[in-house]
Structure formats: C-alpha cells, structure tokens
Amino acid sequence: MSDAPTTNERLESVWRALATVSDPEIPPLSVVDLGVIPDVFMDGRTVVVQMTPTFAGCPALDVMRKNIAEAVGLAGFDEVRVDVVYDPPWTSDRISEAGRGKLKAFGLAPPGKNCGGGRVTMESLSQAACPFCDSRDTTMESMFGPTLCRAIHYCNACRQSFEQFKPV
Amino acid sequence: MATTTQPTQMTGATNGAVIDLVYRLGDDCLIIGHRNSEWTGLGPILEEDIAFSSMAQDQMGHAQALYSLLHTLGEPEPDHLAFLREAKDFRCCRFVALEPFGEAGSGASEDLRNNPDRDKLLTQGDWSLSLIRQFLFAEAWAIRLAALSESSFEPLAEMARKFRGEVKYHTMHGRIWIERLGRADADARQRVQAAIHLLWPAALGMFEPTTHDAGLARAGVCPSEAEACRKWQTDVTGLLAEAGFTWPRDAKPVVGGRAGNHGPELARLLASMQKVYRLAPGATW
Numbered sequence A: 001m002s003d004a005p006t007t008n009e010r011l012e013s014v015w016r017a018l019a020t021v022s023d024p025e026i027p028p029l030s031v032v033d034l035g036v037i038p039d040v041f042m043d044g045r046t047v048v049v050q051m052t053p054t055f056a057g058c059p060a061l062d063v064m065r066k067n068i069a070e071a072v073g074l075a076g077f078d079e080v081r082v083d084v085v086y087d088p089p090w091t092s093d094r095i096s097e098a099g100r101g102k103l104k105a106f107g108l109a110p111p112g113k114n115c116g117g118g119r120v121t122m123e124s125l126s127q128a129a130c131p132f133c134d135s136r137d138t139t140m141e142s143m144f145g146p147t148l149c150r151a152i153h154y155c156n157a158c159r160q161s162f163e164q165f166k167p168v
Numbered sequence B: 001m002a003t004t005t006q007p008t009q010m011t012g013a014t015n016g017a018v019i020d021l022v023y024r025l026g027d028d029c030l031i032i033g034h035r036n037s038e039w040t041g042l043g044p045i046l047e048e049d050i051a052f053s054s055m056a057q058d059q060m061g062h063a064q065a066l067y068s069l070l071h072t073l074g075e076p077e078p079d080h081l082a083f084l085r086e087a088k089d090f091r092c093c094r095f096v097a098l099e100p101f102g103e104a105g106s107g108a109s110e111d112l113r114n115n116p117d118r119d120k121l122l123t124q125g126d127w128s129l130s131l132i133r134q135f136l137f138a139e140a141w142a143i144r145l146a147a148l149s150e151s152s153f154e155p156l157a158e159m160a161r162k163f164r165g166e167v168k169y170h171t172m173h174g175r176i177w178i179e180r181l182g183r184a185d186a187d188a189r190q191r192v193q194a195a196i197h198l199l200w201p202a203a204l205g206m207f208e209p210t211t212h213d214a215g216l217a218r219a220g221v222c223p224s225e226a227e228a229c230r231k232w233q234t235d236v237t238g239l240l241a242e243a244g245f246t247w248p249r250d251a252k253p254v255v256g257g258r259a260g261n262h263g264p265e266l267a268r269l270l271a272s273m274q275k276v277y278r279l280a281p282g283a284t285w
Helices: A007-018 A062-075 A097-105 B005-010 B014-036 B047-074 B078-083 B109-115 B127-148 B152-181 B184-208 B213-218 B224-241 B262-275 B275-281
Strands: A026-030 A040-045 A046-051 A078-082 A138-142 A149-156 A160-165
Touching: A007 A040, A007 A046, A007 A062, A007 B275, A046 A062, A062 A078, A097 B152, A138 B047, B005 B014, B014 B047, B014 B127, B014 B213, B014 B262, B047 B078, B047 B127, B078 B275, B127 B152, B127 B184, B127 B224, B152 B184, B152 B224, B184 B224, B213 B224, B262 B275
Parallel strands: A046 A078
Antiparallel strands: A040 A046, A138 A149, A149 A160
C-alpha cells in the first residue's frame, strides 16, 4: 500500500520549512518565532500559508512572502499560496519565548509583554532591560528607530546605546 | 486572486458609501504620509527626522492596505490609485495636502522671515506647522480607528485593530511635544500658538460631512463625521488647554476635499509624487 504522508504530516513539514525562513531585518528570528504565521492549511492541492503583517508599512513584507513561498516549495510542495490577513492582528505579544531569547542574543531588547495592540504607554516603553548587562536602569532616547519595529534606548549602567524591538 | 467582498451584504450600507469612506481614509493617509516624508533627511534634529520618516512609512502602509481593500471591492490596483489619479479624483481633506509654509512662514522667527534667502532655508517649509498638523491628524486617526475597530464592515474593522498599535506611537509623539512645548520659551510657544491658529480651520475640515454619513452610521460602519469631530475637539482642546495653548473658538472649516475640490497644493504634491511612476507605468524595478 502507499506510504503517502497524511495531511498532518504534510502540514508539519510546512511548519518545519517555515522555521527556516528568517525575518530579513533580524536574521536569527524565523517568521514562526516572530508570530506572523497564524495558520497553515491545505486548500485542495494548494498549501495556504497565512501571514499577518507586523507593520502595515514594513518594507520586508514582500521579501518575507517570497521567501515563505520558496521555502515551502523547496519542501516539496508545488502549489503554495501566501495570504496576507489582518485577523488575527499581529502584535508584539505574538513573538514566541524562543523568539524573545533570539532577539536578546542578537542585541535587541525584547518588547515588554502584554502591551501590544495599542496598550503601550510611555511608562512601559521606558522599562526596557539592557540586552547587554540586563540592567533596568535605562532611558528611552527615541521611540522611533532605524526600522519601524525598533526604538532606541540608553543603558545608564553599562553606558551603551541599545535598540529594542518595540512593543506594538 | 482577490475575492470580491460586498459591503452591502455585510453591513446594510450601500457599496458606494463604503467605497467612498475607504477612499477618504486611504487618501488622507497617503497624502499626509507623503507630506511627512518630505522631512526625510531635512528634519530639524535627527530624532525628528527619523520620527517623521517612520510615521510617514506607517501612514503610507495604511494607505496601501486600504487601497488593497478597495481593490477587493472592485476598484483599480493600489499603484493605480496612488500614482495615476488626478487631484479631482482624490477624496482626502484639504488639511493633509497643505504645504507647511503658512502666511509668510507664520511660525518662523523674525530673522528667518526677513532673511532674503528664506525660500532656500525653508525649502520644506516650517517644521512647527508639520508638527502641529501631525499632532492634530494623529488624534483624529486614533479616534477613527477606535470606532472602526467595532465596524460592521469586518475587513475594515480587522485593519483598524491592526493599525491602532502603530498609531499609538504617533499620538504619544504628538502629546509629548505639546506637553514639552507648553513648558518651552516664548519663541517656541509663539510658533506653536501661531501654527494652531493657522491650521485649525483646515483641521476641522478633516470632518467635512458627506452625503453618506447617516447611512454609514445607521449601518454601524462608522460614526458620523459630526460625532467624530466632537470627540476630536474634546480630546485635542483638553490637551492644548493643559499645555497652556489656545485655539480659535469660531473657526469656519476649510472643506471641499471630500468632494474632490482641492487647492493647487494637491496638484503640486501629485506632480512630484507621481512623476517617476508616470514615466513608465507598470514598469518593474
């Protein structure tokens, strides 16, 4: 009898492929860590990957879309579709625990928890822990940074500037 | 492939009314986004150069998403909407297209006003006007998004819920400046005050009534413009009063934009913004 993989096995291999797709602006972070893939399913013979954009104006969106389609294609799927969806809306609360660890190792302070979706305040934004020395004695220098997803802070303890992945 | 969503089936409002609303929202975002992007590389300090560039990028992202929604409703492609329409086809308010020069650079200092090289020094205009406009716009956009998050037209509600997190940074940016400038020296306070008075009538034009207001409100798509304006005035005047600024009490709104009647500034903006695309429409880069 045939050993054709079940739908679940096929979807698992899609998720494994997605775990190899990087955020173009933060290479150690995969799109799965970033939380931009709410769902993957089969539509007939087509693999549908849903992607919920981090920022509406993020210039990396098209690159991510293309890389996702390529990686899933390489995993042996001929027909792949990447659908951009706004439900669920992406917020920084969707970044996984593993993703937060990778951000910190990359030198970017992870966003505060539970302040996505417009709940961020000046107070929560000013409480970033320094990714280099873990001090909380830090000052926010600019809530806008070199990319839409980054804010700039200064650590008063180790006297270094650092960037934070903004709570959004 | 895009699927066609019929607002009528979802909300009870006419397709035309919903499409007109999404045009108004998208065009406001694109045009203020372009105006704010004009400070890229020319901001008065590095942090504000980055802030205006970032907010412009968000605003253009919102415009792009809203134009994509229009495309699913049977309208042309987003690039066509941004780059191939004439001024009369745009439904943005007059406020977002204004060039930040004002009456003899209202906010500019005496020295700058009298400087023969003023036009060279102020090629992008007066930053105080851009700052105050952005503050007034962000407060209005945040109020609209809060209401749209509950919209009966689900595709718009989903986008609004997403955009809110981004716009929170825009309102924080504006509020920090208003509060800080309220404590600043006389020159800075005078510039802010002049900008508020100069911009106020056009700012009220963000809430220009349209023939669709009642229908959209009844169908639960969004509150009427009058209602949004009341909320905006309450919020904004509260913040200004707290910082010790005044605003005109009996200003007459500058309207026309929602019907496609714009001043010459929009045509000038489009001539610049659309120039490259129109050289070779549809070219891939």
